[in-house]
Amino acid sequence: MSFATNWSNLRVLKTPIVALEYYSADRPRILSSFHHFGSECCLPVYYWNPGYATLQQVQCVDKNLLKLGDNSGQKSISDAVAKMYNNSECVLCKTELSVESDVLQFLLENDNPGIFLLEDILESGSSEQPLLHRYSQLANAFFELKGRSIEQYWVLLGEYIQLPSKLRPLIPLLKCPLPDGIEVEVIVDNFCDRNCSLDFGLDAVAAKKRLAVSSLGLPSSEVELVLDRSLSVTASVVQIAQLVLEHKISQLRDQGLEFIAAPDVPHAGGLDLLDAYLSEVVKLSEADAKKYHLRPPKGMLLWGPPGTGKSLSAKLAAKKLGYALISASWGNILGSSNPDRALKKMLDTADNLGGCVLFFDDFDKGFSGWESNADGGIARRLSQKLLTWMQEHESPVLMLATVNRLEMLPAELIRRFDDGGIWFVDLPHNGARYEIFNLHLAKYFPEQFGDGIENPWNERQWYSLLSDYAGATSAEIAIAVKRCAERAYCEGRPGKIELADLRYQRTQFVLSSERSSEDIQGIRNKASFARPATGRDRSLFAAREQELFEYRPPACEKIGVCDRQQ
Incomplete structure (x- = not known):
């Protein structure tokens, strides 16, 4: 974890209070990391959040020692404390250090050395006054701890920490980020190595890759939890990847984010x-x-x-x-x-x-x-x-x-x-409307407009249809084609369309360019300030360009030469 080196350096510089943003699922990793720090500098590590009445001491044991019949030759559990956190398991042990009201005041009144992990300290209180009181407490504590000879370090934990301006120079803010692609691949590899009964399908490499991609964007410990839980549902790696993806989509939705599915057309016509x-x-x-x-x-x-x-x-x-x-x-x-x-x-x-x-x-x-x-x-x-x-x-x-x-x-x-x-992105011209029509006609009427099939309507019919839909947006064209497909199905001729169907649909709605003509024209009048998404219409249906005022030479110019001869 990148915060580990930063905190270790800050401790050497005698920085008494540090803030650390982390994801709640990663609490075991945070506890293990700080227990490792504490064992290196011979300091106990304590954890507290508003749900505890007493300080909890962090103790870590080797996972292998927890297995029955596997403690032979081991002098004590403390022999395993200094092992790396990924090989150990942390537990919180109740202490006699009772916090009756204010944990910060309690720590200042007691000269107990150690590393104190304090969660949600800056979330206390719903009104403004308690937070202002908390900010002043932290500022006072910084200078008081700085002058003490006892080693006491506070780590303010939270998923999101926003320090006020007066605390930012005093309290460094560290972050435990989401895992990158390489770290997620390591987690997935470890999961696959631990579970020999997994079904990778025909391509194990591709299955692992898909599982890693599905896990991106989740905290490390949350990935491990979801992977382990998925084993109760299936042993297929492909299906596990889908379960992880569904979990991630649900989590993102809670944050106001949505995964958008791939479009149902191959490209946007006319752009x-x-x-x-x-x-x-x-x-x-x-x-x-x-x-x-x-x-x-x-x-x-x-x-x-x-x-x-x-x-x-x-x-x-x-x-x-x-x-x-x-x-x-x-x-x-x-x-x-x-x-x-x-x-x-x-x-x-x-x-x-x-x-x-x-x-x-x-x-x-x-x-x-x-x-x-x-x-x-x-x-x-x-x-x-x-x-x-x-x-x-x-x-x-x-x-x-x-x-x-x-x-x-x-x-x-x-x-x-x-x-x-x-x-x-302007209203489509004739050639763009032709492309948009064919995209959606191929989707709903593949037997008439599919790939490799000759277009059933001639140039004159198309020109007539495009004229009817002049000023239509791509969305209005898509809706008109869809309604034709729905009507054809209900009339017992699914997958069949005639030119008259689209011309009828045109009579059933008012174009937005007509309904809100002033607003839309106001937007279009400023089109020169941006790059055009659509090029010049070079299709068979392109409208002939005309000058606003065409120059017509006077009749006398045609006989100018004769006049000079006279």
Whole structure:
């Protein structure tokens, strides 16, 4: 664990109080690590949280000593205390050190040497006054412990620790991060080695890899717990991987994050320029790109009217990159009980998933009260943290956000998307609508529009249909095709469609570009501020370009030469 070296160095420097963020499932590892420190410097280790009335002393024993009939030749349990924590098991033993009210006051009044692990100290009290009292206690304790000759060290534990400004110079904040890919592979290998009855299927290497990928983004001890529990359900490694993934999805959902499934269409019709750029992003994600100091972009912004395929593009981007697609809501983060904690957990999870697209849909809606500062500055503070993360993170995470109104985002946030570009996803032109129609027709009517099948409608019929749907969004086209499929099934002709079906569906709804014409045109008028996601229409159905004012030479110019001869 990376915090181990840091804490050991701080102890040498006589730093009396340290804060440590960790995941609750990793408590056994934390206890074992500090017990190891205590045994090295001959100090007892104690643990306390608000659920205990007395301090609990941390004792570790060799796991092998706990086996019946396996304690021969061992002088005492203490002989095994100094072994590495992964070979030992920690237990909490009740002591006579009773904490009647305030644990910090109790420790200051007793000159007991040791390492004291104090959990949720900064979570005490629901009103502001007890926390202010706690902050003052910690500041006083720092200077008092600093002047003592007795070795007494406090470690403030918690899943999320936010120190006030007056304590930050005094109390260093350490973090026990989520395991990276290599650490997860070690956990999976150890699990597989311990359980010889596992069924790996035809490809053991691929099965292990899938299990490791499913475990990414979970704390180390939680991975071990879920793996061990899954053995009661199945011995198949592939099925265990699915159980771990389901557990992870459930945990992420509790954090306000959603795993988004792969799209049901192979590509987004008409977004050729955006699709070509995403292919470049895939290439830049290769390991060889680092040799030339190249890296993929960290953020992309998709801007345009609603229903034009921005969300679908995010799904396709994740599919192209081979990344998981994690959907987050900026509004939900701001509205959570602890927005700072929610943002931190989200970014930590994204950093440790081994590659993901972090997707914010309708990102602009979370900044509606930005100028008024009605939320007390929470949005500004969190957006600054997000900006810092976007600039500094080195993990394979592509942040992709969609917006309808770019002007609602703060200028400093927009600038962070210059890396991957701000892309304008406009209403589809004739050629793009033709592609979108065929994508969805192939999905619902494969016998008529599947691969290798000649298109049943001629050019004139298509031109007529595209004219009917002029101004339609890709979402409106998709819904119209789906409704045709539903109607055909209900009428006893499943999988069959005629041109008249789509023309009928067009009469059943009003285009959003007509219903909200001023709003959508207002968005489109600013399209020149971004990169176009769609190239020029070069299809058979492309509308002929016309100048707004065509130059028509006067009739006299045609006979100008004759005039000169006269």
